[in-house]
Amino acid sequence: MRDSFQNHLLQLSAFNEIFSAMTNVQNMKRVLYILIDMGMNLLSGTFACVLYKDVQEECKLSILSRGMKNDFLAYYGRDLGKRYFAAENVNMTKGVFHQLDNGSLVYEMPITFRSQVFGVLSIGVRNEEEVTPYIPFLSSMGIVGGISISLLEKEQAPQSDEKIIHVFTKLLEKQQPAKYELSQQAIDLVSGFGQHIGLTSQQIHTIKNAIVLSFYEEEIWQDSIVEKETQELMAQFYHTNEVEHVSLKVLFILLHHIGVKLDPRIKDDPLLHKFEEWESRNYMVEMVIPLEEQVAAGLEEEEIKKKLNLSNREMEVLAQVLNGLNNREIAQSLFISDHTVKNHMTNILQKLGVTDRAQAIAKVYQMGYSPK
The missing domain is CATH 1.10.150 (DNA polymerase; domain 1)
Incomplete structure (x- = not known):
């Protein structure tokens, strides 16, 4: 009992140190390397790797490893990706033993938080019996890693309005x-x-x-x-x-x-x-100008003013717009301020049911009116 208690106390102390280290690290790769090193040391593993989602690119998977050759690492990384990040498997949150094609045994532990899988830690082990006592501890490590990565993602995510x-x-x-x-x-x-x-x-x-x-x-x-x-x-x-x-x-x-x-x-x-x-x-204007005979059959000034419910001053401003004058030129021509011209233009556009000068000019010409 004393030995068991001492072992639990040691694990608790180690877990506390790991938790403190991970949650204070400002770089995701350092968090992952802590997981790799702790996993290898805890299980006396021959190799270890972590497959993880890139923080900036959700669709991109990356892999870190210690003790695994590059040629096999790429193959194994693709296999991990299919099994843990395929749409139908995203809720896998428990560690499992897995036999590799070369006969090696690995313990695969998802790095999770709130049922979201951020990555997978894989540790090469000798047999299941040596790993079993440490599975609860490894699961806790995976959750701490998930919390740390989740916090880093929130800090690194660009804020936008x-x-x-x-x-x-x-x-x-x-x-x-x-x-x-x-x-x-x-x-x-x-x-x-x-x-x-x-x-x-x-x-x-x-x-x-x-x-x-x-x-x-x-x-x-x-x-x-x-x-x-x-x-x-x-x-x-x-x-x-x-x-x-x-x-x-x-x-x-x-x-x-x-x-x-x-x-x-x-x-x-x-x-x-x-x-x-x-x-x-x-300032640019695009308009459709009807043929002279079509214009001639159109409306007179009083008719267009009445039809559009324009005031006398608004009619004067509209006529100047049709003659191609900008706001400053209209203000000088009618001896009014630029601000007054802008107010008249806003009212004219609303009454015509259009959003800019080009549409206003086109609509007035289509109604058959042109300034004298």
């Missing part, structure tokens, strides 16, 4: 379609202008996220966003008094462009003028 941003975008589309259209206009401009001024892909991605979030109150989304860059940009958006960072400037410029947030701090900023020049050069 893609899903929550998608949800907020869909909510905006369903509940506030007009604001959704404005947000999409701004998002469509981010990549082109961002590349034009040398922003990184990460900065462009962050600004796109911020455009969607800017249509909501801060308390609605602040506990849902995990990307550090987005958190920092939105904190500046809501709380800073100085607009110095280029990403924040671009965000304000785009919201200014669609008429959502007109911040006076960027009114004379050189980056705003650079954006306006870029937007003017890159």
